[in-house]
Amino acid sequence: MLLGFIAVIGALAIGGSLLWKKANRLDPASRKQPVKFFIQNQLGAFISLLAFLPLIAMIFPNKDMDAKQKGIAGAAGIIVAIAATAIGIDFKPLSQEQVAVESQVVTQLVGEDHVWWSGGGRVVHLCEGASDIQNTTTPVASGPIADALAAGKEGITLRLASELAQCGLAVPDNLSEIEQWVRTARGV
Numbered sequence: 001m002l003l004g005f006i007a008v009i010g011a012l013a014i015g016g017s018l019l020w021k022k023a024n025r026l027d028p029a030s031r032k033q034p035v036k037f038f039i040q041n042q043l044g045a046f047i048s049l050l051a052f053l054p055l056i057a058m059i060f061p062n063k064d065m066d067a068k069q070k071g072i073a074g075a076a077g078i079i080v081a082i083a084a085t086a087i088g089i090d091f092k093p094l095s096q097e098q099v100a101v102e103s104q105v106v107t108q109l110v111g112e113d114h115v116w117w118s119g120g121g122r123v124v125h126l127c128e129g130a131s132d133i134q135n136t137t138t139p140v141a142s143g144p145i146a147d148a149l150a151a152g153k154e155g156i157t158l159r160l161a162s163e164l165a166q167c168g169l170a171v172p173d174n175l176s177e178i179e180q181w182v183r184t185a186r187g188v
Contacts, residue, residue: 003073006055010080013048013052014087017045020088025149029041031095032097046088053081059073060074097185098155098185102185103146109164110126114142114144115143115148117141117142118133120138123156124145124148127169129166130163131166132157155185160179
C-alpha cells in the first residue's frame, strides 16, 4: 500500500510540475529580478521534492517495518522523488524580456507581430511560405509570438537571412545584430 501511495504522490507531483511549467510559459517572470525568476521557474521542482521529504523521513525511523521493507519503500520514494524533481526543473525558462524582444524583432522584420509554427517544430517562422512550414506533416498554427512561446516554442528561427528570402522580405543591414538580440534575450 505504501508503494501505491508513493506512485500516486509521484504522479500528482509530476502533473503539478508540468502544469506549473505551462503556467510560467503563459505568464513568464522577468530576468531583472533573478531570485524571483529562479524561484518562479523552479517552484514545480521544489514542491515535488517537498512532497516526498516527509514521506521519506517517516519511512526510515518506522519501527513497524523491517529493514528490507524500509529499504524497498525508501528506495522507491527516493527514486520517484528524484524523477519528479527532475521533470519539474525548467532548463530553458521563458522570460518577459524574451517575449518583448522577439515580438519587437518579428514586428520589425515582418511589419506585425504574427508568426507561424508547426506542432512538431521547435521554432517559429516569419511567413507561411517558409520551407520548414511547407515540409511539415503536422498542423500549422499562426498568431502572435507570445502565443507561440506559450505553446512551448523556443522562439523565432535564427536562420533569418534564408527565412527572409523565402518570405520575400528585405534583409536588414543589421541582421547579425538582430540575431544577437534574440540570442541574448533567450540567455543563449
